[in-house]
Amino acid sequence: MQxxxxxxxxxxxxxxxxxxxxxxxxxxSLIELYLHGLTGVIGLGILVIPLFxxxxxxxxxxxxxxxxxxxxxLLIGILIYDISLTHSHDPYNFLKATSGKEYSFIFGFLLLVxxxxxxxxxxxxxxxxxxxxxxxxxxxxxxxxxAVLIFIWILFFFNxxxxxxxxxxxxxxxxxxxxxxxxxxxxxxxxxxxxxxxSIPLSTSYTLPSFAFALLMFxxxxxxxxxxSIVYKGQNRSKVAKALVYIIITSIVLFSLVQLFVYxxxxxxxxxxxxxxxxxxxxANIISFGxxxxxxxxxxxxxLIVILATAFALANASNRTLDDMSRDGVMPAFLAKDENLKxxxxxxxxxxxxxxxxxxxxxxxxxFSYLLIVIISALVFASAFAFFSFGYLxxxxxxxxxxxxxxxxxxxxxxxxxxxxxxxxxxxxxxxILVISLIGYVLIK
Numbered sequence: 001m002q003x004x005x006x007x008x009x010x011x012x013x014x015x016x017x018x019x020x021x022x023x024x025x026x027x028x029s030l031i032e033l034y035l036h037g038l039t040g041v042i043g044l045g046i047l048v049i050p051l052f053x054x055x056x057x058x059x060x061x062x063x064x065x066x067x068x069x070x071x072x073x074l075l076i077g078i079l080i081y082d083i084s085l086t087h088s089h090d091p092y093n094f095l096k097a098t099s100g101k102e103y104s105f106i107f108g109f110l111l112l113v114x115x116x117x118x119x120x121x122x123x124x125x126x127x128x129x130x131x132x133x134x135x136x137x138x139x140x141x142x143x144x145x146x147a148v149l150i151f152i153w154i155l156f157f158f159n160x161x162x163x164x165x166x167x168x169x170x171x172x173x174x175x176x177x178x179x180x181x182x183x184x185x186x187x188x189x190x191x192x193x194x195x196x197x198x199s200i201p202l203s204t205s206y207t208l209p210s211f212a213f214a215l216l217m218f219x220x221x222x223x224x225x226x227x228x229s230i231v232y233k234g235q236n237r238s239k240v241a242k243a244l245v246y247i248i249i250t251s252i253v254l255f256s257l258v259q260l261f262v263y264x265x266x267x268x269x270x271x272x273x274x275x276x277x278x279x280x281x282x283x284a285n286i287i288s289f290g291x292x293x294x295x296x297x298x299x300x301x302x303x304l305i306v307i308l309a310t311a312f313a314l315a316n317a318s319n320r321t322l323d324d325m326s327r328d329g330v331m332p333a334f335l336a337k338d339e340n341l342k343x344x345x346x347x348x349x350x351x352x353x354x355x356x357x358x359x360x361x362x363x364x365x366x367x368f369s370y371l372l373i374v375i376i377s378a379l380v381f382a383s384a385f386a387f388f389s390f391g392y393l394x395x396x397x398x399x400x401x402x403x404x405x406x407x408x409x410x411x412x413x414x415x416x417x418x419x420x421x422x423x424x425x426x427x428x429x430x431x432x433i434l435v436i437s438l439i440g441y442v443l444i445k
Contacts, residue, residue: 027236032162033243034250035169040224040317041251042172043310044122046258047303049217049374062214063259069218070252072418075411076385077225077248079392081241082404088237091226091388092324098395102441103387105330108321109437110384114223115318116349117377122311123149123354124370128362129304142358145308149351152312153343161316168309175302176254182299183261212421219418220378222251224313226385311350318346330441379422379430386415 028036083094092111095104123145130141155164225247322342326335335342361370393408420427 028162028239030239030243032166033240034246035173036165036313037169037225037243037247038172038250039165039169039309039313040226041222041247042176042254042306043221043224043313044118044125044307045218045221045223045374046176046255047307048125049221063256065211065214065218066221066255066259067252069215070222070248070255072215072219072411072414073222073225073251074245074248075407075414076389077241077244079389079408079411080226080244083392084237084241091385092321095388095391096328099391101328101330103391104328105325105441106434106437107384107387107391108325108330109440110380110387110433111226112318112321112325112345113433114377114381114384115314115321116346117373117380118223119311119314119318119346119350120353120357121370121373121377122307122314123350124358124361124373126304126307126311127354127358128370129300129307131362133300138359138362141362142355145354145358146351148308149311149347149354152308152315153347155312156315156319156343156347157340165313165316168312171302172306172309175306176258178302179299180254180257180261182295183258187261209421212418213423216378216382216418216421217375220374220381221255222248223381224310224317225251226317315343315346315350319343322346375422375426376429379419379426380433382415382419383430383434386412386419389415 080091083089083091087094087097089097092104092108095107126145126148127138127141130136130144131138136144155161225244319342322331322335322345325331326333326342335345357373361373389408389411393405393412396402396404396408419430422430
């Protein structure tokens, strides 16, 4: 009898224990989503790729490449918009639900590879900036950049991602507007410099495949827009989709203005400059503006922050992709157990690669080129979304929704045309990456 009463009292005591309420995460506003998307989009590409391709295509003509690539990105954004509203899914989970886990794994793996390569590119560019403009030795610059990557790791560990992305997006927008304003002032004061890229095109003609390849490179500049979709599950999908469209339209406008006002007013650009350290590509233009050193220091310093903030945004996106894939069992399951374990992939791998490859690339060794790494990342990114758009096409073909089929077919065809325009060596590299992904899937499965 006593035991019965004791058990009853224990039950009552347990019933009086007040459970702690689960803290509800505040939904992101449209402005936040917009800033977070810009954090991914405004990065290294806008500072490097336009000038290189302007050299190839003779100056302001490359503006049309910026706009054309922007509309290809907008097509992809429209597909994401559609699945956000109709399926409440990001691209990875949409493909998993409609085309199968194996197919979504290929998309996710390619996207993850592109993110990791781009984070590495950002780190190498930052090393180049510190060495070229601020006079640090390459190895001192590597230590500084590695320290920043570790600091990014700490921000993730203490869950400071959201506020950091808000600040980063606003800072990047300010930097691009400042760069455009300085370029416009310089252009109005001095006109187009005689030593600018207009007088030294690397080629005097182009073919359709080379034009398509240039579009592939420019499309890579818009890559970060997808991060706004894969990061914010459980958010208002309509709001996320609207933010994606606003991000891409803003990017088209800003990138075109950079072409008009920044690279038109630049000089000191030579073929050897473009093919060597990445930092020289845009710092040479900034130096040639003719402003005082404090202005140049501020602009170059901001550019360095923008580059490293891009690494932060992409590490965030790759972290979420890893989370999805590990929970589905198509990546090692231990990655799903702890947030810090995923950072071993999304930050530690780029940190190691930056440390290894920075001396080779920044010091100008011919074995590797900074641009070659950019091309691989661009190719893998476009391939990921070729798989996504084909999966979109396949799903709606079964539903006999022919308007969506046409949209998916057109996007798939455009992306494949850009991919096959790449040189054969890079296509072989892409095939190797796909084979590795399939072998990895079989081993994990």
